[in-house]
Amino acid sequence: MSERASDRESSPGGAAGAGAPAPSAAPRVLVFTATYNERDNIEELVRRVRAVDAAFDLLIVDDDSPDGTGTVLDALVVREPRLTVIHRPRKLGLGSAHKLAMLHAIRAGYDTLVTMDADLSHSPEYLPKxxxxxxxxxFVIGSRYVGGARTDYTGYRLAVSRLANWSARALLGIRLHEFTNAYRAYRVAALRRVDISKIRAQGYSFFLESLFAISRSGLSCAEIPIHFQDRKAGQSKIPRLEILWGMKKLLKLVAVRAFRRGTHSQQSGRLDASCAACHSPYVIEQGGDVAPAKREQPASHDRRACDQQVIACLHCGALSLVP
Ligand SMILES: [Zn+2]
Structure with missing residues (x-):
């Protein structure tokens, strides 16, 4: 089924907020990917995921791809009853798409969330592993830099990727060799302990920052070797400046690790609010920010005016003020 930004949530595995399945039931798995100009790859990806296990549900978030990926998805959703498509009105970024998927997995009562790229660089055949x-x-990440792994990256891209991952391992004290890959599996019950509203990165740095949050929240992490293949069709969308944002993000996380005690633990998302603009339930607190009313009001003012919070919509990008 397909939904536009103004539509309510609907998913094949159960409505948002549904409870966890009975203990004897098979684990419910949600496979997620985000698309932007993936018209030539997305059908093959869906077919190969379904070939691995027909019981997997799929969620695809498309950021209004100019190449018509949204139209391909609308045709696909008619044939694939286990596919949910969310169309966002504009390019809102990879980070917010992944946060939306995390909220969806939690609220729809899935046991497992798997995230992957839509360009076929992540073979669905690794899903069972x-x-x-x-x-x-x-938490398990598909790794390009652990024993037995391979990557099709060469030259500059390989050097930058290796350096970024080596630096993260050395500076963040997390015993993994891969931090920036999107091929990941989350135990959803454990994901509930991570406060995803504190993950601020919207672009590719999301993957580094989210792994840091996962580790700080006490989740046990592992990696499995994969063969990372170069995309089959279309062009890479990693911006040239992304390496700079990534390094800036890494330095910020090093500072957080050095100076801030505690964890990222907290229940993810707001369960009782919806977006004022599109009515979507996919809203989170705005990066821990406090509404201007709260910052600027002196203590003697009406307390009701102070108890407002900014929430960000992961579906349309709007900010709302809620009590
Ligand atoms: Zn909205």
Whole structure:
């Protein structure tokens, strides 16, 4: 089923807010990807995921791709009853799409969330291996830099990627070799302990920052080797300046690690609010920010005016003020 930004949530595995399945039921798995100009890859990806296990549900968030990916998805959703498509009105970024998927997995009562790229660089055939490893851990990442792994990256891209991941391992004290890959599996019960509203990165830095938040929240992490293939069709969308944002983000996280105690633990998302603009339930607190009313009001003012919060919509990008 397909939905536009103004529509309510609807998913094949159960309505938002549905409870967890009975203990004897098979684990419910949601496979997520975000698309922007993936018209030539997305049908093959869906077909290959369904070939691995027909019981997997799929969620695809499209950021109004100019190449018509949204139209391809609308045709696909008619044939694929386990596919949910969310059309966002504009390019809102990879980070917010992944946060939306995390909220969706939590609220719809899934046991497992798997995220992957839509360009076929992540072979769906690794899904069983990821899920097997997830039986022993809260979080598993498909790694390009652990023994037995391969990557099709060469030259400058390989050097930058290796340096970024080596730096993250050295500076963040997390015993993984891969931090920036989007091929991941989350145990949803453990994901509830991560406050995703504190993850601020909207672009590719989201993957580094979210892994840091996961580790700080006490989730056990593991990696499995994968062969990272170069995209089959279309062009890479990683901006040239992304390496700079990534390094800036890494330095910020190093500072957080050095100076801030505590964890990122907290229940994810607001369960009782919706977007004032599009009525979507996919809203989170705005990066821990406080509404201007709260910052500027002196203590003697009406307390009701002070108890307002800014929420950000992951569906349309609007900010709302809620009590
Ligand atoms: Zn909205």
């Amino acid at each position: 990821l899920l097997a490893e997830l039986e022993r851990h809260d």
